[in-house]
Every structure is written in C-alpha cells, then in structure tokens.
Amino acid sequence: MSDSLLPIDPGAKRAILQAVEGLQARSTETLSRLVRHPSLLGDEASCLADMAEIYGELGLSPRRVGVDPAALADHPGLSPPLIPYAAGRDNVVAIHTPRERLGRSLMLQGHIDVVPVGAADLWTTPPFEPSVRDGRLYGRGACDMKAGVVSYLMAYAALREAGFQPAAELQMAAVIEEECTGNGALAVMQALPKPDACLIPEPGQRLLTAEVGVVWAWVTVTGKPVHVSQKLSGINAIEAAYIVSEAFRAYEARMNEADRRHPAYAGHNHPINVNFGTIEGGEWNSSVATRARIGMRVGVMPGYSCRDTKADIEALVAKVAADPRLAGTTVDVQFRGFMADGAIFPASQSISQAISACHRDLTGETLQPTAMHALTDARFYTLYQGTEATCYGPEGENIHGIDEWVDLASVTDVTKALALLIAGWCGLEKVSG
Ligand SMILES: [Zn+2]
Known part of the structure; x- marks a missing residue:
C-alpha cells in the first residue's frame, strides 16, 4: 500500500x-x-x-x-x-x-x-x-x-x-x-x-x-408565421434553427483547436462538444413555424471560464440574429442548468x-x-x-x-x-x- x-x-x-x-x-x-x-x-x-x-x-x-x-x-x-x-x-x-x-x-x-x-x-x-x-x-x-x-x-x-x-x-x-x-x-x-x-x-x-466544464443554453428563434401557401414571405423558426446550428458548429471546431487545449487534453481528438439536445417548436403542419427553442450543451475547456463561454454564446446568438437570412425574426438566449467550470x-x-x-x-x-x-x-x-x-x-x-x-x-x-x-x-x- x-x-x-x-x-x-x-x-x-x-x-x-x-x-x-x-x-x-x-x-x-x-x-x-x-x-x-x-x-x-x-x-x-x-x-x-x-x-x-x-x-x-x-x-x-x-x-x-x-x-x-x-x-x-x-x-x-x-x-x-x-x-x-x-x-x-x-x-x-x-x-x-x-x-x-x-x-x-x-x-x-x-x-x-x-x-x-x-x-x-x-x-x-x-x-x-x-x-x-x-x-x-x-x-x-x-x-x-x-x-x-x-x-x-x-x-x-x-x-x-x-x-x-x-x-x-x-x-x-x-x-x-x-x-x-x-x-x-x-x-x-x-x-x-x-x-x-x-x-x-x-x-x-x-x-x-x-x-471539462459545461454551459446549458436555450436559444429561442421567433420567426414570421404565415400560411404555408405564402411560405416565401415568412420565416420558418424551425428552419432558422439550422442557421443557429451552423454558427455553433464553427464555434465547436474553433474551441477544439490546438491552441485552446489544456495540456490534460493535448492528445484528445475532440474534447469540447456542442450538443443540440432538445428542440421544441412549431404549431401546425400547414403553418410556417412561429417559434423554435433549442436546448444545447456547450463544453468548456479547463482554464477557460464558463462565464466567458456564456459571453461567447451571447455573442454568437447576436451574430445569428443579425444574419440577413433571419431579418424580421428575433433570436434570444437564456441560461438555465449547468454553468460549470x-x-x-x-x-x-x-x-x-x-x-x-x-x-x-x-x-x-x-x-x-x-x-x-x-x-x-x-x-x-x-x-x-x-x-x-x-x-x-x-x-x-x-x-x-x-x-x-x-x-x-x-x-x-x-x-x-x-x-x-x-x-x-x-x-x-x-x-x-
Ligand atoms: Zn454520473
């Protein structure tokens, strides 16, 4: 012993x-x-x-x-x-x-x-x-x-x-x-x-x-609901979620780059994972969806604080909200659940x-x-x-x-x-x- x-x-x-x-x-x-x-x-x-x-x-x-x-x-x-x-x-x-x-x-x-x-x-x-x-x-x-x-x-x-x-x-x-x-x-x-x-x-x-640390965030997209026959004049909140997803995939890739690694994760393939765990939204198959809410989990590298990750998420969401494809919609983020270093x-x-x-x-x-x-x-x-x-x-x-x-x-x-x-x-x- x-x-x-x-x-x-x-x-x-x-x-x-x-x-x-x-x-x-x-x-x-x-x-x-x-x-x-x-x-x-x-x-x-x-x-x-x-x-x-x-x-x-x-x-x-x-x-x-x-x-x-x-x-x-x-x-x-x-x-x-x-x-x-x-x-x-x-x-x-x-x-x-x-x-x-x-x-x-x-x-x-x-x-x-x-x-x-x-x-x-x-x-x-x-x-x-x-x-x-x-x-x-x-x-x-x-x-x-x-x-x-x-x-x-x-x-x-x-x-x-x-x-x-x-x-x-x-x-x-x-x-x-x-x-x-x-x-x-x-x-x-x-x-x-x-x-x-x-x-x-x-x-x-x-x-x-x-x-790793973890932050849970809830992103809500509020689109422009119209009858599906006028689909092109509305913005579907569920489809808008793809734009949110694109933004977070790029962020995930960035956070796994070599210069962001704590030495404990030097040899790891993909320690920081962003997961879209839940999505709820839409009202009716023949209505362009008004609102969609994505529940996500964002990993945090040790040494990088969860508060900084929260600020990163807020900045990403602001960028998504300003995307010309989403003009006329609102994109909000709330933090409930893990805020962990x-x-x-x-x-x-x-x-x-x-x-x-x-x-x-x-x-x-x-x-x-x-x-x-x-x-x-x-x-x-x-x-x-x-x-x-x-x-x-x-x-x-x-x-x-x-x-x-x-x-x-x-x-x-x-x-x-x-x-x-x-x-x-x-x-x-x-x-x-
Ligand atoms: Zn356990």
Missing part, C-alpha cells in the same frame, strides 16, 4: 474483503431497489426517501440537506435552476463519527438522479425494471451511478460486518441534479464540515485527472494515490489516468473548497443511452477498493459493544 494510507492489519483486511464477498447478493438487491425508482429530474423524492432508509439500515442517522438557491446566490458554483427545490427533493447525507479520531476524514458521494430513458421501446427490458443477464444489471441509472452509491454503502457495511468502523469522520451523501446543475452537491458541500478528501464512485475503474484532479494528490494503491493491491494493475469529456460533482470540492477529489467506480456501458448496464463483478471489485480506501484513509477502530 502507499505512504498515503495507514497500514491495515492483515487479519482485518482479510475479514473485510470476505465480508464484501458475502454481501454480493445484498449489493445486487440494493442496486435493484434503487434502479426501480425512476429518479428523473423532479421525481427524485422516492429514491431519496429510500436512501434515508438504507442509511438507517446501516445504523446511520441520515439527515436531509435542501438546496436553497437564495442562500447560494453569490456562490460561483451555483447553476441557474431548471425547476424549484421542493422539500421531497432534499439531498440525503449520513455521517459516521468515530469514537476516537485516528486518520483523515472522507466524503463518499453519489448522485441518484438519472437522465431520461431515450426511447423506452428500444430497451430490451423496461428501463426502471432492473434485469440481471450475464453478470450485468440493466436499467437506467444502474451504472450512472446507482452502482457507485451501492459500492460505498456496501463498503461501509462490510467494515461493520468484519467488526470495524472508520476511525475518522466518514461522510456519505446521495445528491440530486448532478446531470443538470450540480446544485445538490454544492448545497451538501456547503452544509457539511470540510472533509480531507472526496471520492465519487462515478462509472469507470480509472483515475479521473481532468473534466472545468477542473483538474492531479494524479499526484493523496486521494488519487490512495485509490490507485487500493486498486493495485487488489488487481495488480495500475489505474489509467483519464481526462473526461464530461463533468462530475467532484469539481465543487477542488474548485471551491480546496479539497482533493476524484472519481473511481464500477464499469458498465450505455450510460445516457439504451440498455444501460453495470458489470456486477466490477461492483464487487470497487466495493473492495472502497473498503480498503476507508480502512487506509480513515483508519479502523473496533465496533464497540
């Missing part, structure tokens, strides 16, 4: 790893239980309530941490909310406090919100009915990232079964809105004592070293060294440092709290796609790694009684 971890008694280690093996059925049951909640944006309440139950079953006393945008209004990490924060949507946290502090404190956090299922009819089995086939558990959110949440829950349970508990504060959290704002994680970070490190079991047994998670930091050492100890293999083209809640800890953070979690595929699955063997492997991480980072003390 590495210098960054406390030594673990070999007998204790054996007992803990055996306990993880023994918890495999419970792990799969807990994951199925969580996947059954369709915890889409605005529908997280039942899953959060279940998380509170699960923490309780582990002997912890969970508490709720709401998101109060007014209280966070001056925080640079706050993203403009998409929907209000009703009480049922409050994040759930559980904190283990040791009898005597020996090691360092740790936050293990995961998001329970999931993205829409896409076309449900394309799934082999319904997305919110967990199905185990060939060692994989299928379901929306199974991999991203309810399996990660289960890994840290079972890691804690395994320590207890082996007769131990962390000898430092261990914070555990289930948060909302990782997929659209990150405001759940931000509220939790602000509400809890600063931990010595944060590890988020987002999918992938690799070492997260960098992530990119972040760097140095491979040399203690938490990264520690999880790498645990992974190597179990597998004999070295974790691959990876810079992501997406973002995670880990950014808050490093950007705004000066707390080391990284991600390491179970393997799977098709996240945000059809037939999302997680590899159940990797859930066990990650649970073992997290159990060793807790033991070596926090230290161990015997469960009393």
